[in-house]
Amino acid sequence: MVAKMSITGPRGTYDILPDESRKWQWLEGLLRETAELYGFREIRTPVFEHTELFQRGVGETTDIVQKEMYTFADKARRSLTLRPEGTASCARAFIQHQIYNQPQPVKWYYLGPMFRYDRPQAGRYRQFHQFGAEVFGSNNPFVDAELIVMMVDMVFKAGLPQYDLRLNSVGCETCRPSYRQALVSFLQPIKKELCQDCRKRIELNPLRVLDCKNQGCREAVTGLPRVADYWCNDCRQHFTAVTQSLDRYEVSYTVDDRLVRGLDYYTNTAFELLVPGIGAQNAIGGGGRYNHLVREVGGPDVPGIGFAIGLERLLSGVEEAGALPVFSPDIEVYIAVTGREYEASADQALRELRRAGLKADRDYMGRSLKAQMRQADRLQVPVVVLIGEDEATRGTYTIRRMQTKEQYEIGQADLIDEVRKILVK
Numbered sequence: 001m002v003a004k005m006s007i008t009g010p011r012g013t014y015d016i017l018p019d020e021s022r023k024w025q026w027l028e029g030l031l032r033e034t035a036e037l038y039g040f041r042e043i044r045t046p047v048f049e050h051t052e053l054f055q056r057g058v059g060e061t062t063d064i065v066q067k068e069m070y071t072f073a074d075k076a077r078r079s080l081t082l083r084p085e086g087t088a089s090c091a092r093a094f095i096q097h098q099i100y101n102q103p104q105p106v107k108w109y110y111l112g113p114m115f116r117y118d119r120p121q122a123g124r125y126r127q128f129h130q131f132g133a134e135v136f137g138s139n140n141p142f143v144d145a146e147l148i149v150m151m152v153d154m155v156f157k158a159g160l161p162q163y164d165l166r167l168n169s170v171g172c173e174t175c176r177p178s179y180r181q182a183l184v185s186f187l188q189p190i191k192k193e194l195c196q197d198c199r200k201r202i203e204l205n206p207l208r209v210l211d212c213k214n215q216g217c218r219e220a221v222t223g224l225p226r227v228a229d230y231w232c233n234d235c236r237q238h239f240t241a242v243t244q245s246l247d248r249y250e251v252s253y254t255v256d257d258r259l260v261r262g263l264d265y266y267t268n269t270a271f272e273l274l275v276p277g278i279g280a281q282n283a284i285g286g287g288g289r290y291n292h293l294v295r296e297v298g299g300p301d302v303p304g305i306g307f308a309i310g311l312e313r314l315l316s317g318v319e320e321a322g323a324l325p326v327f328s329p330d331i332e333v334y335i336a337v338t339g340r341e342y343e344a345s346a347d348q349a350l351r352e353l354r355r356a357g358l359k360a361d362r363d364y365m366g367r368s369l370k371a372q373m374r375q376a377d378r379l380q381v382p383v384v385v386l387i388g389e390d391e392a393t394r395g396t397y398t399i400r401r402m403q404t405k406e407q408y409e410i411g412q413a414d415l416i417d418e419v420r421k422i423l424v425k
């Protein structure tokens with residue numbers, strides 16, 4: 001006996017059905033347009049890469065690499081991984097195509113699915129979508145500010161004017177070792193109060209203890225040394241320049257000294273964008289400067305900075321705020337015929353409408369005229385073109401405006417002009 005096939009999609013995945021995809025197209029369009037206003041160009045990388053890229057580019061000690069990757073061996077026994085994020089692939093492409101030889105900075109954006117073996121819950125999926133932006137080749141703090149402003153601008157344009165932007169600097173290779181040491185000295189004596197993961201982090205990655213979500217850890221680490229007290233002069237100046245630039249853009253922020261990115265190739269600016277009132281998963285996006293990532297994955301020491309926005313969370317925030325736009329109907333004109341003998345005229349009208357760039361459709365189910373009108377109603381079509389015996393003999397069409405129920409006859413040659421006139425109203 002053949003085992004019964006599962007007809008539900010894998011856990012943590014979902015379908016975007018046509019009723020929903022309009023929203024996605026709108027959101028993606030808005031993000032693309034905004035990115036292009038800021039001089040970003042799109043990059044598309046494969047959805048899988050050599051596992052090693054993420055081990056090095058995301059970091060061996062991160063939860064993503066330790067617990068959440070979809071890793072598999074292909075038929076030639078290469079270890080491949082479905083991308084859990086987009087930055088490592090961008091860095092790989094930057095090196096592979098020697099983009100560092102081109103005029104810098106290089107500003108890229110991407111949009112697409114990411115994969116993490118996370119515990120699914122509201123706002124958290126195993127296949128989810130991100131919009132991301134990366135700038136390679138400049139350590140100018142104004143680049144940091146511009147990128148943050150673009151992220152805020154995107155969320156604002158999507159209809160969420162209220163935001164909570166958290167900002168910090170994690171220091172650099174010069175000053176972070178002493179901060180790290182100070183953290184270790186503080187954490188060692190209180191080790192017992194920390195969760196299992198954090199106990200390991202003290203040696204591996206002590207900065208990560210700062211953003212542990214565990215309540216016990218949060219309490220235990222109050223009073224812990226602040227990174228700002230360890231910044232070197234360059235880091236202090238960089239951070240000040242970022243904040244001054246944000247002030248000029250009139251983008252408000254909160255300095256949050258617990259906001260960290262734990263890996264050594266992260267430097268200086270770290271930021272996160274929260275949106276109030278959208279539930280527990282209210283982090284819409286985040287990013288940071290990664291001046292040594294390109295070197296880490298095998299390229300020259302080229303600085304970079306980037307962020308990613310989670311599209312599911314952004315879209316659900318927009319929906320909850322009631323900020324979705326009203327979409328135009330999928331079909332603009334519906335052709336209804338009173339009998340099969342008029343189907344050729346229906347096809348003729350369809351062809352003309354579509355050639356003119358109007359979205360048109362007709363009945364293919366042999367419905368009665370009444371049922372065709374009901375279908376037109378269901379499709380929320382603004383215009384119906386009726387073709388029956390009178391119209392066929394006179395060389396005309398009857399136009400019905402669905403909103404006003406007004407009905408009148410026009411010459412066949414006037415079809416396009418008439419429909420356009422109705423649609424602009």
Ligand code: AMP
Pocket residue numbers: 085116118123124125126128129130283284285286287308309310311312313
């Ligand atoms: P990260 O790449 O972890 O910095 O995440 C950036 C953004 O992607 C987050 O702020 C979320 O909005 C979104 N995100 C991350 N993981 C998931 C997930 N498993 N499901 C849905 N959205 C996610």
